[in-house]
Amino acid sequence: MSIFFSRQCEYALQAVMYLALKPEGEMTSIKELTKKLNIPYHFLAKILQDLTYKGLLKSQKGPSGGFALGMQPKDITLFHIVEAIDGVDFTNKCVLGFPECSGKNPCAVHDKWGGLRDQIYDMLVSKNIAQMAKEMKKPEYRAFVD
Amino acid sequence: MSIFFSRQCEYALQAVMYLALKPEGEMTSIKELTKKLNIPYHFLAKILQDLTYKGLLKSQKGPSGGFALGMQPKDITLFHIVEAIDGVDFTNKCVLGFPECSGKNPCAVHDKWGGLRDQIYDMLVSKNIAQMAKEMKKPEYRAFVD
DNA sequence: TCAGTTTAAGATAAAATAGTCTGAATTATA
DNA sequence: TATAATTCAGACTATTTTATCTTAAACTGA
Numbered sequence: 001m002s003i004f005f006s007r008q009c010e011y012a013l014q015a016v017m018y019l020a021l022k023p024e025g026e027m028t029s030i031k032e033l034t035k036k037l038n039i040p041y042h043f044l045a046k047i048l049q050d051l052t053y054k055g056l057l058k059s060q061k062g063p064s065g066g067f068a069l070g071m072q073p074k075d076i077t078l079f080h081i082v083e084a085i086d087g088v089d090f091t092n093k094c095v096l097g098f099p100e101c102s103g104k105n106p107c108a109v110h111d112k113w114g115g116l117r118d119q120i121y122d123m124l125v126s127k128n129i130a131q132m133a134k135e136m137k138k139p140e141y142r143a144f145v146d
Numbered sequence: 147m148s149i150f151f152s153r154q155c156e157y158a159l160q161a162v163m164y165l166a167l168k169p170e171g172e173m174t175s176i177k178e179l180t181k182k183l184n185i186p187y188h189f190l191a192k193i194l195q196d197l198t199y200k201g202l203l204k205s206q207k208g209p210s211g212g213f214a215l216g217m218q219p220k221d222i223t224l225f226h227i228v229e230a231i232d233g234v235d236f237t238n239k240c241v242l243g244f245p246e247c248s249g250k251n252p253c254a255v256h257d258k259w260g261g262l263r264d265q266i267y268d269m270l271v272s273k274n275i276a277q278m279a280k281e282m283k284k285p286e287y288r289a290f291v292d
Numbered sequence: 293t294c295a296g297t298t299t300a301a302g303a304t305a306a307a308a309t310a311g312t313c314t315g316a317a318t319t320a321t322a
Numbered sequence: 323t324a325t326a327a328t329t330c331a332g333a334c335t336a337t338t339t340t341a342t343c344t345t346a347a348a349c350t351g352a
Binding site: 029030031045046048049052059060061062063064065066067 | 326329330331
């Protein structure tokens with residue numbers, strides 16, 4: 001079990017982060033991505049297609065083609081990616097799965113989870129991937145294998 | 147997609163919470179549970195079997211049989227249930243799915259998620275289900291449909 | 293003891309997610 | 323213009339999760 005995001009979403013997040021490390025406009029092939037991130041080729045291809053269709057990436061066919069960010073890095077947050085792949089039901093669903101859970105009718109952890117949910121949201125929107133990429137460029141902050 | 151726990155785990159949490167509302171030792175049938183919690187009968191049966199095997203519940207066959215807590219309510223936390231059903235990988239896996247993520251090699255949200263992970267853990271262990279049941283007995287705190 | 297009620301167990305089915313394969317379309321470049 | 327590299331698209335397979343069905347076993351109470 002992936003712990004919060006679907007596997008597909010994890011791959012999407014990883015791929016976009018990787019692209020954010022590249023000079024603006026440079027195209028990166030699926031081949032490079034799958035090799036560096038260790039993600040199944042055709043599965044990643046589908047995910048990138050999806051992100052392209054939704055405008056988060058742009059693509060180019062042919063030799064020296066590949067994928068690049070489809071928007072300014074400063075305008076992309078992790079939340080955008082999660083929204084595109086998994087959806088963001090976590091922002092309004094009861095964590096224990098009670099259909100009736102609400103402020104009037106709270107489950108045992110309603111308030112506690114409310115606070116956590118907001119913090120998770122904050123984690124996903126408070127930095128854009130340009131900032132994240134900058135931090136990750138420092139060698140001690142890299143999260144990709146060479 | 148369930149938002150953090152698997153559907154199976156959500157059902158387990160709901161069922162155990164429901165049993166915690168009952169007078170100690172009273173047996174509750176699958177029929178009552180599926181009706182009140184709106185969970186598929188045979189699916190819930192499997193889950194309860196599993197929890198029984200793991201000692202969290204006890205069961206009795208025959209008329210007036212059913213399920214009841216297998217330990218003192220004060221000794222059961224939500225964490226025990228999650229541990230039994232989903233496992234607790236969330237306590238040590240990278241939320242973005244990077245296999246290499248660690249303190250030396252953190253992902254973009256490593257520290258932030260570290261704090262959240264601890265708070266989620268805390269949410270699951272800080273109250274036992276006896277306390278939760280007590281709170282939920284107050285009508286305005288009920289989370290079950292009649 | 294017998295009938296009815298309940299859990300136990302295992303096989304099966306359905307749906308969702310993850311992953312693979314193949315061929316077509318596009319494009320850079322030699 | 324021909325070739326090779328790349329994404330695009332769709333069908334297919336595999337695995338995991340969710341759900342159902344059926345029969346057996348255990349138990350209660352009449």
